[in-house]
Amino acid sequence: MEKIVCKKEWSVAMRINHWAMALSIFILIATGFYIANPFTVSQGDTVHKFLMGHVRYGHILFGVFLVFLFLWRVYLAFFSRFHADWKDFFAWADVKASVEQVKFYLLIRKDAPEHKMLYGPMQSLAYIGLMFMVFVIVVTGLILMGAGYHAGFTALCYKILRPIENLLGGLAVVRYIHHIFTWFFILFIVVHIYMAFWYDAVLKQGTISSMVSGVLFEREKK
């Protein structure tokens, strides 16, 4: 009989961060598309309507969540007591391993290459790309938020980020970049979810459930 052992892969903090970020991003994409291209509510009096107001409230609320989730994730990458994974984001630097990994993805190679790090080479590239995307969307988002609110934390952020706004060429450009990056998120989500299912199906280690339970299943070698 084969013996199957559990190997802890994700800490609790990492899992909570993952799902909170996922939830925020889904809400932000939906509300963001409404803000970019809203439909008109024709019925009723203006005084009783506040749809855009509510949608923007939700967008800003979850946007601020995303700011703190991002800061938390960066903190975990460096100071997690379970596994600080900042080095693993650079697994793609190993060119030979990257080539092998691409071969595996293109079904040229049948057995999975061993990962020397927490993430596979292509996976690490996608995740560091995601980190960059979150950073850009959060910075542009804070600029767009700060332009409309003139007090407190927002105003402080805006004061710091205003030079970036000028450098990019004004709020219009900032808003356009914000919109383009939304599509990068959508593309990431499509591929990310597929790859998770694909790994689960091919390696049969419980990749999907690991993001909830925190453990992967491994067959013990004899």
Add this chain to the structure above:
Amino acid sequence: MAKGNNSEYKKMIDKQYSDLMKHCQVQMEKIEKDLPEPKEDFQAVLKEHGVSRRDFIKWTSAMTAALMLPPIFRPMVAKAAENFSRLPVVWLHFAECTGCSEAFLRSSYPNVDDILLDTISLEYHETLMAASGYQAEQNLEKAIKDFAGKFICVIEGALPRGLNGKYLTLGPKGKTGIQVAKEVTSKAAAIVCIGSCSAFGNIQAAKPNPTDSVSISKALGISTVNIAGCPPNSVNFTGTLLHYLLFGSLPTLDSLGRPLWAYGKRIHDDCERRSHYDASEFVEEWGDKGALKGWCLYKMGCKGPYTYANCGKVRFNDAISWPIMAGHGCIGCTEPAFWDTMAPLEKPLDEKTYGGGEKTVDNIGIALTGVAVAGIAVHAVASGARHSGGKK
């Protein structure tokens, strides 16, 4: 806040304002001593234009508030207005349409701002002066010499840098715009750029910018006060000059050189149609039901959310109207490079098109997502075949 703190705070504010008042009085005396007598009595000019004393007092209140000063400064603003025509001004025109001058001078029922601009002591203004040719050149040289370090240099128009600046040559000596600008600005007390051309380059600097036009500050490497807009509001210009008269310094500027008192908030923040934006009431096409009801113009390409200006507060043409009130969205003319960054002007920003004017970023995004999903489907089927049956 505790009561004790409150009174202390009030004392501190009072002290700041009384210090500012003293500074202002000293400054006003200095101006009356240093600068020439006004050519005309301002009160008489006002009477001539049918502006009553009462109207003038009302205007001082409005201007004091606009400059974010407390009401005790009203007499000083009135005094500054009376001394307005002492300030020597040299007005230069470069690559532009003179629309800013036109907008300032051609009001049918001039208010105090317009009359102030009428009485301004223009030592040199290419559109308005009687002199021409060498005589005009002499006037300019004389003004620069007589008022060196005291005059305000007002500039309309961008500076083309292409062909060594020869896309713009002026006057009988055929000087390039850059040469003239350098000569005049080096002697000026302050440089005020009127309009988006001199402030940010405007349409001459829009892509592909064949003459390599740039703003005054970029062409000469100096800092300027930018009264942005195409055209800007006369209130923003007179207010800035009044501030200079009152305090001997230029108003606080934002990072793009625009006076904060006028360009500190976005059009969107003070828009009269803002409540319709929050209520999701949008004009969907020109002349539809929403347009008749005055709903938000966001979907008709209003760029108010990206534009810093006070148009909605001060309005144009004797405060009769302004673009959004008239039923067209803001085109963002106070922002740098707005012809490029705000395009398309009558559609929301995300409808900017690529590839022969067909594809928007959303079309491209949907296509890429479609390709990704199709790729995944193929990969999934192929993987099914390749990894079928066998246990790892």
